[in-house]
Amino acid sequence: MKEYICIVCPRGCHLAVDDENDYAVTGNACLRGAAYGREEAMHPTRVVTSSVRVRSRKHPRCSVKTDIAIDKSDIAKAMLLLDDVELIPPVRRGDIVIASLFGSEANFIATRDIDE
Ligand code: SF4
Numbered sequence: 001m002k003e004y005i006c007i008v009c010p011r012g013c014h015l016a017v018d019d020e021n022d023y024a025v026t027g028n029a030c031l032r033g034a035a036y037g038r039e040e041a042m043h044p045t046r047v048v049t050s051s052v053r054v055r056s057r058k059h060p061r062c063s064v065k066t067d068i069a070i071d072k073s074d075i076a077k078a079m080l081l082l083d084d085v086e087l088i089p090p091v092r093r094g095d096i097v098i099a100s101l102f103g104s105e106a107n108f109i110a111t112r113d114i115d116e
Pocket residue numbers: 006007008009010011012013027028029030031032033034
């Protein structure tokens with residue numbers, strides 16, 4: 001049995017997911033919570049936020065995030081890739097910083113504008 005707090009809405013239901021019984025979910029007050037609990041137990045993913053270096057005296061770091069959630073098991077590897085990135089201004093919010101993480105549809109994108 002795995003236990004989670006549902007983060008889909010502010011109510012924060014305490015979920016129990018029975019991984020020995022077809023990932024049956026209890027403790028959820030709605031179907032969205034059941035879907036969340038099953039997904040969290042079977043295939044956990046996260047949107048990853050971080051920052052990268054910028055060749056700029058005024059703004060030496062730029063915040064970035066993945067544009068979709070990635071496998072939780074890939075987060076450490078994805079963060080390591082960011083160590084080698086240095087952006088050159090101008091940077092625009094939504095610019096792709098690293099494309100197709102590990103061959104997936106996920107990209108790291110800039111989350112702010114930096115002009116100089
Ligand atoms: S189970 Fe439903 S009501 Fe409970 S926190 Fe999740 S989304 Fe909200």
